[in-house]
Amino acid sequence: MARIAKSAHTERPWRIHELTPDFGVEDVWAFRTPGAGPDDFPAMLKAMQTSGGFARQTRPxxxxxxxxxxxxxxxxxxKPTAGVGARITSLRDRLPSDLRDARRGQDTDAMPLKAVYEIGTESARELANKTVHTVMHxxxxxxxxxxxxxxxxxxVKHNGWFGRLYMAAIAPFxxxxxxxxxxxxxxxxxxxRNDLAEQQGEQSRR
Structure with missing residues (x-):
């Protein structure tokens, strides 16, 4: 993994740019996926989902x-009144027709960020509270x-000065x-990913 320049995100023709002109780029990171090909994005998303999410993260x-x-x-x-659909409207309300008809992605209790869209080479999830409206692309x-x-x-779209202070405070963590x-x-x-797929296949056959 490596933290990379924000321009690595802003200079690419991602569809997310259409939805977030009022958001700023907080962080951009690259993750190693050796041997991956151009059509393996869905496989990577599936591997991430089956890895267990935050429940299997380290104690810290x-x-x-x-x-x-x-x-x-x-x-x-x-509070629900501070979240998506209350304090702010979901980015799904900004989707053009082709993205509105695209696969949305799976929401689970283990993932606090909710799916906005998912296509062949990108996906987006969002979360909002009293501090920020944030998107993981x-x-x-x-x-x-x-x-x-x-x-x-x-x-990130900050909710005023408090949102900016909050993001600055948690940056080291x-x-x-x-x-x-x-x-x-x-x-x-x-x-x-291959071992996980085999394990799931065995469980489904039981």
């Missing part, structure tokens, strides 16, 4: 998220060595703990 990551959710509950950051890009790799961009742990999980999921 689970602790940080537990603290965040606890603070959110105490201070009212995550995943894209599939040919890397320098010829293999394709996963790119993640975090797009994101960069030093959360994103590196996420990278290890996702990159391992790519390497283990």
């Amino acid at each position: 990551v689970r602790f940080l998220f537990a603290v965040r959710w606890k603070l959110g509950a105490l201070l009212g950051w995550d 995943l894209g599939w890009v040919r890397g320098a060595n010829g293999d394709y790799e996963l790119r993640m961009a975090v797009l 994101r960069h030093l703990i959360i994103y590196p742990a996420l990278a290890r999980q996702w990159e391992q999921a790519w390497r283990d």
